[in-house]
Amino acid sequence: MEESREILKRKEKGITLIALVITIIVLLILAGVSIAMLTGENGILTQAQRAKSETENAQAEEENRLDQYEDYINKATGVVTGGEWDETKGVNTPALKENMELVKWDDTSKSFVSDDTNSSYDYNNQQWANAKVTIDEVDSYFVWIPRYEYKITYNTPGTPSDGGTIDVKFIPTTQTEADEGYIIHPAFTDDSSNNYENGGWDSELAGIWVGKYETSLVNKETKENIVTTEEGDTSGNIIVDANSNTDKAIAVQPGMSSWRWCTIGNMYTNARAYATNLNSHMLKNSEWGAVAYLTESQYGLNGTKIGKNTNSNYITANGNIETNVNQSSTENVTGIYDLSGGAFEYVAAYYNDGNKNYLNNGSSLINEENKRYTGKYKGMTLNIDYVTGDATYETNGWHEEYGAFLSENRPFFARSGSITNSSYAVGVFFFDVNDGNAYFSGSFRMCLVVE
Numbered sequence: 548m549e550e551s552r553e554i555l556k557r558k559e560k561g562i563t564l565i566a567l568v569i570t571i572i573v574l575l576i577l578a579g580v581s582i583a584m585l586t587g588e589n590g591i592l593t594q595a596q597r598a599k600s601e602t603e604n605a606q607a608e609e610e611n612r613l614d615q616y617e618d619y620i621n622k623a624t625g626v627v628t629g630g631e632w633d634e635t636k637g638v639n640t641p642a643l644k645e646n647m648e649l650v651k652w653d654d655t656s657k658s659f660v661s662d663d664t665n666s667s668y669d670y671n672n673q674q675w676a677n678a679k680v681t682i683d684e685v686d687s688y689f690v691w692i693p694r695y696e697y698k699i700t701y702n703t704p705g706t707p708s709d710g711g712t713i714d715v716k717f718i719p720t721t722q723t724e725a726d727e728g729y730i731i732h733p734a735f736t737d738d739s740s741n742n743y744e745n746g747g748w749d750s751e752l753a754g755i756w757v758g759k760y761e762t763s764l765v766n767k768e769t770k771e772n773i774v775t776t777e778e779g780d781t782s783g784n785i786i787v788d789a790n791s792n793t794d795k796a797i798a799v800q801p802g803m804s805s806w807r808w809c810t811i812g813n814m815y816t817n818a819r820a821y822a823t824n825l826n827s828h829m830l831k832n833s834e835w836g837a838v839a840y841l842t843e844s845q846y847g848l849n850g851t852k853i854g855k856n857t858n859s860n861y862i863t864a865n866g867n868i869e870t871n872v873n874q875s876s877t878e879n880v881t882g883i884y885d886l887s888g889g890a891f892e893y894v895a896a897y898y899n900d901g902n903k904n905y906l907n908n909g910s911s912l913i914n915e916e917n918k919r920y921t922g923k924y925k926g927m928t929l930n931i932d933y934v935t936g937d938a939t940y941e942t943n944g945w946h947e948e949y950g951a952f953l954s955e956n957r958p959f960f961a962r963s964g965s966i967t968n969s970s971y972a973v974g975v976f977f978f979d980v981n982d983g984n985a986y987f988s989g990s991f992r993m994c995l996v997v998e
Contacts, residue, residue, distance in 0.1 A: 687799035746833025783808030832896035908983030
């Protein structure tokens with residue numbers, strides 16, 4: 548009996564041990580399956596991590612879409628986007644408003660296309676920001692000149708005519724005091740307290756948009772270039788606005804004959820009527836100086852003389868921006884063209900001692916309400932009456948370029964020179980004077996201020 552009980556106990560222990568082993572094996576199998584389910588390629592943890600990443604990507608994409616929608620809404624409702632300091636790029640971002648779109652060059656289509664990522668410009672590598680502006684269904688192109696301060700170092704101290712170098716430092720709008728040895732370019736400053744005598748604005752500007760090419764005139768419906776070629780032809784001396792010549796429009800495009808045979812007064816009026824919401828105006832002499840100094844600096848041609856547009860038909864960019872990059876302010880397609888040769892360019896600046904008789908061709912410039920869109924010079928002596936930053940006395944004679952100052956009979960400035968001038972005489976530092984009349988070789992350039 549005792550022996551039977553002992554055998555029975557051993558059997559129970561054996562069964563218990565087997566059950567335990569089986570249980571452990573089952574648990575190990577289940578653990579293996581669970582670990583695989585958790586950590587495998589399609590495991591729970593992996594799928595959870597994947598779902599988390601997909602959710603984060605979707606959120607980022609949604610935020611990007613919302614930013615784009617907000618940008619579109621802001622532009623459509625007149626709200627300014629951009630214009631703030633970008634620490635990474637080291638410039639104020641391009642300020643945009645309705646009818647404006649940042650663009651970049653596309654090598655495949657050989658044209659400028661939309662740049663939604665703001666990635667196309669890099670001033671440290673001479674890549675300037677470009678924008679397409681669409682007014683009356685006509686596209687025009689402008690280049691961003693960011694706010695900066697500059698320092699001129701002359702080869703012979705105190706002697707501008709011996710040449711020198713220009714160093715530029717981009718600065719945020721909040722910086723209103725120049726660094727030691729530098730000058731904040733007046734074109735970007737609040738000059739209202741000085742009655743705009745330094746060529747500034749009525750607020751501190753993040754930058755200005757300058758016409759990429761000389762201005763042209765087109766048929767609004769067909770977009771075809773309207774060309775005036777004969778002396779005495781008055782078809783160019785017109786005003787285009789909502790009340791007159793409504794079938795015509797301004798265009799700033801390459802490969803077009805620039806708008807000539809127009810008085811400086813009508814040029815000024817046309818430029819102001821182009822896009823009042825963008826403060827469109829005829830380029831001022833101070834703003835020409837801002838372009839010239841940036842072109843001469845390390846961010847432009849770095850001391851190299853800009854190439855001349857030699858097209859006898861006054862075709863902007865000499866017909867092709869890629870093959871004529873030597874005529875660009877950056878020696879690449881992102882720069883500004885026609886700054887040398889082509890047509891000479893009237894700028895919105897004048898000499899007036901109170902006698903308006905000799906300003907008949909540009910009387911529209913003399914308006915108390917329009918002071919920020921023009922520049923007034925008080926005298927006729929270059930080294931005394933020049934305006935800081937206007938690229939006259941400060942850089943007189945650089946690259947052997949011609950310079951002549953204002954007089955009673957010739958109270959308006961002409962910049963760049965035309966194809967009729969020698970190649971040495973023309974360029975960003977060329978300045979001549981004229982009576983403001985309509986000429987076969989005289990045109991103008993547009994400027995926008997987004998605020």
